[in-house]
Amino acid sequence: MSDDQTNSEQPTEPKKAQRIYLIPFPKFIFMYPTLLISLLAWAILAIKGYSTVEPDDSLPVMMTGIFLGVLALNTFVIVFDFPRATSLTLIFILTTAALGGWMAVSMKPDLLPAVESWVMALRPAANSTFFGCVSIGMLLMFIAVFVSVRMNYWELSNNELLHHHGILSDLKRYPAPQLRVDKEINDVFEFILLGAGRLILHPAGESRAIVLDNVLFVGNKERLLTQALGSIKVKIGNDSH
Incomplete structure (x- = not known):
């Protein structure tokens, strides 16, 4: 054979x-960018020793501002649905708003410093404990989701x-x-x-x-x-x- x-x-x-x-x-699964930013802010502020903060502290203000921005965008994504046509419309609206802002600043040069001073006056600041509580709360929610x-x-x-x-x-x-x-x-x-x-x-x-x-x-x-x-x-x- x-x-x-x-x-x-x-x-x-x-x-x-x-x-x-x-x-x-x-939909909570899409909140992971907010969790990552919260964990990052918690680690950085804890290492730097920001258990208490003041509005004059630049690092906590910067981390808090980034966290609030990501949280706002993340919430916007999960609250509203953006199919292809709606996404194109949103891009068109944002482009139009940016163009309108540029034209307004061009016509009124004093507008930009006024807006800048108003924005700079907003100095939200959170300490490491705040980000730690947010991170632990979100981690527990993610565990509940996977269960x-x-x-x-x-x-x-x-x-x-x-x-x-x-x-x-x-x-x-x-x-x-x-x-x-x-x-x-x-x-x-x-x-x-x-x-x-x-x-x-x-x-x-x-x-x-x-x-x-x-x-x-x-x-x-x-x-x-x-x-x-x-x-x-x-x-x-x-x-x-």
């Missing part, structure tokens, strides 16, 4: 079933779409063959932050679609689903005859 025949007769190990997990997250999503997630495996939900991990099954998947990017900024988007699943025989919002790295998930669904084959009867 030749080596080729021997090799061909050797049993091959069955491939592991691919499991694809689809986890819809709450909660373990009680509500979807899994594609073994020709089935499984919905795990509840404290005791209740299970609902849907057929995976002929499952249709649609992807939507509802918010450009959320997609930039964590590649997040919406997946809409249409199981065969179900009248209502399954909508999963805020799925992280949705493009990669869609690619994996497409590959898995393309390779699903349903075995009917017995092939031993």
Whole structure:
């Protein structure tokens, strides 16, 4: 018997079933830039010894200003949805406002020093304890988010779409063959932050679609689903005859 025949007769190990997990997250997950800035400010001010601060202290004022700016932008992103058309409109509005401000300063040179003095008079300052409390509070919220999503997630495996939900991990099954998947990017900024988007699943025989919002790295998930669904084959009867 030749080596080729021997090799061909050797049993091959069955491939592991691919499991694809689809986890819809709450919008709080997009607050991670605020958490990172808070942790950074906490570390810097604690190392420099700013347990108490005054408005004349430049470093606490700078860190507080950066924190408030990031918090405002971060909150703006999660409160409002910015699809592609809305994002273009927002860019147009900001560009128009910047152009209008430049024209106003050009026509009234005294306006800029007045605005500058007003801005410089605003000197919010927070100490290291404040940033420590904010950081710990946000970390606890993130822990709660990651615990909660373990009680509500979807899994594609073994020709089935499984919905795990509840404290005791209740299970609902849907057929995976002929499952249709649609992807939507509802918010450009959320997609930039964590590649997040919406997946809409249409199981065969179900009248209502399954909508999963805020799925992280949705493009990669869609690619994996497409590959898995393309390779699903349903075995009917017995092939031993």
